[in-house]
Amino acid sequence: MSGLIAPGRPRQSLLPRLRQRLTIRRLALMSLALNLFLAAMLVGATGKPAPPPYRPMPDRFVEHVAADLSDADAARLRAIFEPLRPRYDALSQEYREEGQQVRSLLQAEPVDFDSLRDAITAARAKRRQIAELTEQTVLSVLPDLSPAGRLRLVGGWGTGGPPEAPKK
Numbered sequence: 001m002s003g004l005i006a007p008g009r010p011r012q013s014l015l016p017r018l019r020q021r022l023t024i025r026r027l028a029l030m031s032l033a034l035n036l037f038l039a040a041m042l043v044g045a046t047g048k049p050a051p052p053p054y055r056p057m058p059d060r061f062v063e064h065v066a067a068d069l070s071d072a073d074a075a076r077l078r079a080i081f082e083p084l085r086p087r088y089d090a091l092s093q094e095y096r097e098e099g100q101q102v103r104s105l106l107q108a109e110p111v112d113f114d115s116l117r118d119a120i121t122a123a124r125a126k127r128r129q130i131a132e133l134t135e136q137t138v139l140s141v142l143p144d145l146s147p148a149g150r151l152r153l154v155g156g157w158g159t160g161g162p163p164e165a166p167k168k
Contacts, residue, residue, distance in 0.1 A: 058088045061134060065153065073149035080141040084133065091130050098123035 055063070058081045066074035102123055105116045142150055 056085075056088060057092050057130060058085060058134075068152050069149050070146065073145045073153075076144050077141055080137055080144075084137060087133065088130070091126060091133065095123060095126040095130065098126050 062078055062081050066077050069077065098119065101119045102116065105112060105119055138153070142153070145153065
């Protein structure tokens with residue numbers, strides 16, 4: 001004999017037991033919970049955050065680094081990068097054009113791998129020029145920064161390490 005029902009007591013069918021347990025109030029509460037769950041799933045699946053606004057190269061870098069510096073050091077860093085904005089704009093435009101050249105070569109049929117390799121090399125050279133300009137600019141501002149700012153900029157001992165890379 002089953003241990004779920006008392007001996008001598010007749011078994012009820014499933015339908016009357018469900019009617020006893022499920023009242024209108026319970027059904028409404030379960031329906032509301034299910035609807036809230038489905039609404040949350042729908043919002044989570046479709047509500048993607050908007051991408052951050054585009055900022056040109058020196059602005060992204062300077063603001064990322066300046067966040068860890070004192071106000072005076074951050075102002076010096078911003079001031080040294082401001083006159084270089086036209087140069088960064090020109091290099092960034094050339095880099096975008098080189099990237100577009102790579103994409104168009106990849107879409108061509110048949111793919112000319114020698115031209116593709118040359119275009120990739122040219123794009124890499126532009127990216128290196130941007131990196132070298134940034135490096136030289138940072139090196140030129142280092143003497144003007146405070147000792148704590150210099151350590152924070154290069155991620156020295158006791159500074160909490162280098163600034164974290166931006167999340168993509």
